[in-house]
Every structure is written in C-alpha cells, then in structure tokens.
Amino acid sequence: MHNHGIGAWAATRRLKSPDKVAIVAGDVKVTYRQFADQVDRISSVLRHRGLGRGEAVAYIGENCPEFLEVMFAAAQLGAVFVPVNTRLAPPEVAHVLADSGAHVVIVDPALRDRAQPGIEQARIGDVIETGEGDAQHPGLDLLIRAASGGQADEQAGPDDAAAIIYTSGTTGKAKGAVLTHGNLTWVALNCIIDYDVVSTDIALMISPLFHVASLGMGALPVFLKGGTLVLEKGFDPGRALALIAQHRVTMLSGVPTTYQLMADHPDWADTDLSSLRKLTCGGSAVPTRILNAYEARGMSFSQGYGMTETSPGATSLSPEKTREKQGSVGLPHFFTEVRIADESGAMVPRGTVGEIEISGPNVFAGYLNLPDATAAAFTADGWFRSGDLGYLDADGYLFIADRLKDMxxxxxxxxxxxxxxxxxxxxxxxxxxxxxxxxxxxxxxxxxxxxxxxxxxxxxxxxxxxxxxxxxxxxxxxxxxxxxxxxxxxxxxxxxxxxxxxxxxx
Missing domain, CATH: 3.30.300.30 (ANL, C-terminal domain)
Structure with missing residues (x-):
C-alpha cells in the first residue's frame, strides 16, 4: 500500500468492520462496506475529471454521507479536500475556491444558487451537483453508478496535505490552513485517548462538518474507531433531543448555545438522555447555569481549547475536573504540548500571563500561499504562536486570559x-x-x-x-x-x- 494517510481508512474499515453501520442520515443507514465502495467509485469519478495528487476538490454542502465520501476519495488520490463554509457570502466563496486552486467543486443542489456567484467569480469550470442530475448534467449519484470500482492507492504520507480549512484572517481575507494527513490522524488519536472514544460510540453530529472541530474532533476519531455517526444537516434542539433518544446517542459535541437551547426546550425534561456519556463543548467556557442543567440529569462536560491551526484540539478539561478547575480549558492533549511565553519569547513562570504557544503533530503545516504569515505564526524553535493570552496554574491547567487578535x-x-x-x-x-x-x-x-x-x-x-x-x-x-x-x-x-x-x- 502506497497511501499511508487517511486515504487508507475507508478500505481498512471495510476490512475490519464491513457490516457495522458507519453513518445514519435520516432514514438512510450506510455500513462501512457500503461507505468504502462509494469512496472507491467517487475517487474513480474524480480521477476521470483530472483530479490528481496535490490538486484540490472543494465541497459545498451540509452534513451528509457525501461530505465524508468525497473527503476520503480525495485522500485516496493524494488530492486535497477543501470544505467550504455554507454560510459564506459569494465574494468569500470565490476567495476560498480561487485561493485553494480548486480543480473540481462538488455542491449540494439546494445550495447551488447561493454558491453559483462565487463559483463564477472563481472561474471554476468543473462543477458536480450531488444527487441524480440528468443526462445533460449528470449528478454525483449518476456518475458513481457509471464509475468503475476498485480502491485507488496513490502515494500519500503524514506530511502531505489532506485538507485546507479556511479561517478568517485579521487582515480581512480568509487564510487557508493546510492540514496534513498526519495532523488529522494525530488529532483523532488525541481525541480517542482523552475523550475515551470506543467502537460502540454513536455520535450525533449537529455541528457542520466544514468546521474543523466537528470534523477533526468528532467525525474522524469516531470513524477511526469504527463507531457510528448520526449526521444532521442543521441544528434544531427538539429534533436533536429526539435523535438522542431514538439512536441511543453516546457522544455529542457543540457550543454553549447548542446546549442551552436543548436544555431550554420543552422536551428536555421528558427525553431519555440516559445513553449520553460524552459531552464536549468548545468555542467558549460553559456557563454555570448550563453545567447545572446537565449535571442535574447526570451528565458533565469535557471542555477544551484549540483553533483551526491545531486541527483543532490543543487542550481538554476532563469532566471530573469541570468544577474543581472551572474556568480552565484543561491540560494539553496527550500528543500535544503547551507553553507560555512573554513578549521576548522567554518562558514565564506558572501563574504568569503570556502568549500561548503550542507544539505537536496536530499543528498545521502553514498557510496556503502565505509564506510570511506562516513564518510569523511560528517561533524560531517551531512552536505555533496562538495569538492568545493565558497562563498555566500550578497543576499545569491552562486558563485563557484574553485574545491578542480580538477574535x-x-x-x-x-x-x-x-x-x-x-x-x-x-x-x-x-x-x-x-x-x-x-x-x-x-x-x-x-x-x-x-x-x-x-x-x-x-x-x-x-x-x-x-x-x-x-x-x-x-x-x-x-x-x-x-x-x-x-x-x-x-x-x-x-x-x-x-x-x-x-x-x-x-
């Protein structure tokens, strides 16, 4: 096998757990065998369109099986996956597509009208809609049925680019953070270890997969362990509660607003949430009122800190430390290191505020087409400069003090x-x-x-x-x-x- 990146994951899962349900999307259930077969055929479609090693394929769509199938198909070819935030305005879409050099764009037809101005501005000629399409404009489903099977196995290693995730920049234009196969593998391993992800986990994905947190810390670790992903195209608190009970969901990730809206919903008190074992929350600290609401139902949170450039996890606070270390974002992930530096770059004592610097195999390769920004993002000895201020307490727990970037x-x-x-x-x-x-x-x-x-x-x-x-x-x-x-x-x-x-x- 030549592909030593995430491009090998689908075929390996097909071998190890072929009949296990990989994805639930509405009434559709997809086994790992079916998923890997689809990945093989999509990689054939993309290869036929001229997509090759190092070239980019963009995806514009909400959470659905095709999102992950296209990502793994691109990885099989040694190509680069570019998920596009569906909430971007046309000029922002155009920038992402043009800057990434997208060779092919795959788009949900429900979003085609919204995405089309950006596609035209970026002058993308090869656009495929998901679904059937017609004889004149065949959709992805039609192309898949006509494609040959067989696993592609192009060379790809840990240091090769697997995805480009765009993060809003302080200078007005979004920057493309290049995440390697190694970055995505190691962040998944960090989550498996620190969040105790197991093969029997069922994760409800209510956050968009185009966000690196949902992808890198939700979908990928569950897929790597052979668990099940329940995909939702949008978040509705009542429906989320119903799906937790229906599918006996064990894992849920979100932001404080997500959890607050669920706890405030009329169905909250009567919904069976006994299957939930892992709640992870990012974006900002979990307010005390939300902690109280979930602890009253026998649940507590893992909280954390990170950013796109760290794929995204840097630290995690375990549930048993939620109250003792309230306000902290936790300890560094297992394969990640965190340190605090002053303005001169010197390390500061525990309890002293300084810039948070991060090191580890989950730290990105750099910003696409921006060598100066990449150089400025790293210290002389290779640590990523987060631009955030914080301190480590006596036990090594990280507390965020402020944001240098005013995000x-x-x-x-x-x-x-x-x-x-x-x-x-x-x-x-x-x-x-x-x-x-x-x-x-x-x-x-x-x-x-x-x-x-x-x-x-x-x-x-x-x-x-x-x-x-x-x-x-x-x-x-x-x-x-x-x-x-x-x-x-x-x-x-x-x-x-x-x-x-x-x-x-x-």
Missing amino acids: IISGGENIYPAEVENLISDVAGVTGVAVIGVPDERWGEVPWAVVTTAPGTEVSLDDVRGHLEGRIARYKIPKNLVVVDELPRTASGKVRKAELRTRFAR
Missing part, C-alpha cells in the same frame, strides 16, 4: 473584527470604526460596531447592515451600532478595544 466567538463561529471593520470603513460618513464582541445570553458574544462620523452626517445600523449584506456572512454583521465622539486610542493610534468592551458590556 469574537458568536455561537461557535469565529469573527475577526478587522475583516468587518475594513468594510464598514467604506460606509459614507464613517470616519473611524471598531468592532467588538459584546456578551449575549444566547450566542455568547455578538458583534457591535462602534463608529465615529463626519460632522453633519448620520450613520444608522440599517446603513451599515445594508452595506455589509452579501459581502460577508450574516453572523459577522454587527447586531448594534454605537456612534461615539471619539474612539479611545493608544499613543500609537491603535483603538483600545478592551476599554470599549468594558464600556459596552451589559
């Missing part, structure tokens, strides 16, 4: 203010702008825009939202606009956002 996390989605600020600056009458995260009961944080305006002009929230609509994803658009006489700035001219966050926190 906003709203309902689990990352929002980088600079991207939004650059666009708001173009609104007529705006002379200065700062986008900050303001605490929100439902979403954790929501973006607010604080602006200064030219004398004699008026700028409204509707003006700003109208300007941003269609240019960026809706979750990035500010929920409120505050006009001030002057933005607080440092001596060098930088806006003191911490002061604004304190001023407008509710």
Whole structure:
C-alpha cells in the first residue's frame, strides 16, 4: 500500500468492520462496506475529471454521507479536500475556491444558487451537483453508478496535505490552513485517548462538518474507531433531543448555545438522555447555569481549547475536573504540548500571563500561499504562536486570559473584527470604526460596531447592515451600532478595544 494517510481508512474499515453501520442520515443507514465502495467509485469519478495528487476538490454542502465520501476519495488520490463554509457570502466563496486552486467543486443542489456567484467569480469550470442530475448534467449519484470500482492507492504520507480549512484572517481575507494527513490522524488519536472514544460510540453530529472541530474532533476519531455517526444537516434542539433518544446517542459535541437551547426546550425534561456519556463543548467556557442543567440529569462536560491551526484540539478539561478547575480549558492533549511565553519569547513562570504557544503533530503545516504569515505564526524553535493570552496554574491547567487578535466567538463561529471593520470603513460618513464582541445570553458574544462620523452626517445600523449584506456572512454583521465622539486610542493610534468592551458590556 502506497497511501499511508487517511486515504487508507475507508478500505481498512471495510476490512475490519464491513457490516457495522458507519453513518445514519435520516432514514438512510450506510455500513462501512457500503461507505468504502462509494469512496472507491467517487475517487474513480474524480480521477476521470483530472483530479490528481496535490490538486484540490472543494465541497459545498451540509452534513451528509457525501461530505465524508468525497473527503476520503480525495485522500485516496493524494488530492486535497477543501470544505467550504455554507454560510459564506459569494465574494468569500470565490476567495476560498480561487485561493485553494480548486480543480473540481462538488455542491449540494439546494445550495447551488447561493454558491453559483462565487463559483463564477472563481472561474471554476468543473462543477458536480450531488444527487441524480440528468443526462445533460449528470449528478454525483449518476456518475458513481457509471464509475468503475476498485480502491485507488496513490502515494500519500503524514506530511502531505489532506485538507485546507479556511479561517478568517485579521487582515480581512480568509487564510487557508493546510492540514496534513498526519495532523488529522494525530488529532483523532488525541481525541480517542482523552475523550475515551470506543467502537460502540454513536455520535450525533449537529455541528457542520466544514468546521474543523466537528470534523477533526468528532467525525474522524469516531470513524477511526469504527463507531457510528448520526449526521444532521442543521441544528434544531427538539429534533436533536429526539435523535438522542431514538439512536441511543453516546457522544455529542457543540457550543454553549447548542446546549442551552436543548436544555431550554420543552422536551428536555421528558427525553431519555440516559445513553449520553460524552459531552464536549468548545468555542467558549460553559456557563454555570448550563453545567447545572446537565449535571442535574447526570451528565458533565469535557471542555477544551484549540483553533483551526491545531486541527483543532490543543487542550481538554476532563469532566471530573469541570468544577474543581472551572474556568480552565484543561491540560494539553496527550500528543500535544503547551507553553507560555512573554513578549521576548522567554518562558514565564506558572501563574504568569503570556502568549500561548503550542507544539505537536496536530499543528498545521502553514498557510496556503502565505509564506510570511506562516513564518510569523511560528517561533524560531517551531512552536505555533496562538495569538492568545493565558497562563498555566500550578497543576499545569491552562486558563485563557484574553485574545491578542480580538477574535469574537458568536455561537461557535469565529469573527475577526478587522475583516468587518475594513468594510464598514467604506460606509459614507464613517470616519473611524471598531468592532467588538459584546456578551449575549444566547450566542455568547455578538458583534457591535462602534463608529465615529463626519460632522453633519448620520450613520444608522440599517446603513451599515445594508452595506455589509452579501459581502460577508450574516453572523459577522454587527447586531448594534454605537456612534461615539471619539474612539479611545493608544499613543500609537491603535483603538483600545478592551476599554470599549468594558464600556459596552451589559
């Protein structure tokens, strides 16, 4: 076998557990044998379209078997999988497709109209819709039936690129984080060890697979162990509760908002949740009220910290430490290291705040086409500079102190203010702008825009939202606009956002 990456996983699972159910999607159940056979045929389809080693195939769609089938098919060919966030606006889709050099785009027909402007802007000629299609425009299902079987086995190793995940950049354009076969394998192993994933686990996937947390820390470790994935295209708290009871779900991952909406649902009290053994939560700390609600039902959380560049897990807090170490994001994952450095790069004592630096085989290879950004992201001795501030306590548990990058996390989605600020600056009458995260009961944080305006002009929230609509994803658009006489700035001219966050926190 030449493929020593994730491209070999489907065939190996077909050998080891052929009749085990790999995926449940609605009324459809897919065994590992059926899954691997589909992967083989899709790789044949992609090879026939000219997709080869190192070339990119993009996927635009919600959670479904085809998402994972295309990813593993690309890996068989030594190609690179590019999952596209379905919430992106057309210019953002165009950037992802063009920057990644996507050779083929596979898109859910339900999303084709929304994705088409971005596909056209990126000048992608080869587009395949999932489903049947017709004789003139055959869909993926039709192409699969006409394809030859047989496992592709192109050379791929741990250091070869397996996926490019786009993460919003502080300079306005999303950056493509290159994740290798080794990165995805090691993050899966970290999760198997630290979250005790077993072959009998049934994981309900309510978070989009195009998010690296759902893919790298949910789907891949369960697949590697031969468990079962229950795929949902969207999150509805009542339906999630029903699926947990119906399928005897053992694993669930989400953000605090997810868990809050489930606990607030009318069906919460009467739903049988006794099968749930593993709850993982990321994005932000789990509020005490949510801890209380789940602990009252006999459940507790594993919490953690990470980012796209770490595939994404860096640390995890075990359930038994949830109360003792409340506020912590835990210890480094088994095959990962974390240290804290000061501004000069020197290590600081326990309890001292500094920049969080991360090392391990789950740390990404770099940013696509951005050598300067890649070089700046690593220390001289090869540790990834997170851009986040934190400290390690006496026991080695990590606590997050602040974000150097001012990133906003709203309902689990990352929002980088600079991207939004650059666009708001173009609104007529705006002379200065700062986008900050303001605490929100439902979403954790929501973006607010604080602006200064030219004398004699008026700028409204509707003006700003109208300007941003269609240019960026809706979750990035500010929920409120505050006009001030002057933005607080440092001596060098930088806006003191911490002061604004304190001023407008509710």
